[in-house]
Amino acid sequence: MVSKKEYRGKTIYLCDKCGVGYEIRETAARCEEYCRKHNSCSIEITKEAVYTPKPVE
Ligand SMILES: [Zn+2]
Numbered sequence: 001m002v003s004k005k006e007y008r009g010k011t012i013y014l015c016d017k018c019g020v021g022y023e024i025r026e027t028a029a030r031c032e033e034y035c036r037k038h039n040s041c042s043i044e045i046t047k048e049a050v051y052t053p054k055p056v057e
Helices: 027-036
Strands: 004-006 010-014
Touching: 010 027
Parallel strands: none
Antiparallel strands: 004 010
16 A cells, blocks of 8 residues: 655655655556566666665665
8 A cells, every 4th residue: 555645845655565655656556566576676766766664785
């Protein structure tokens, strides 16, 4: 389930698997589906992220 979150004054949608947030609910749903299937994120999808739970180093 994609969850909603308030972030910097706007509503974003979080992938329930990886916790990455998107402005578009559809994108978060795509991420979650991908994460569930592959147990990892798609770079193609996460490049659209507006919020990341942990900074990638
Ligand atoms: Zn994800």
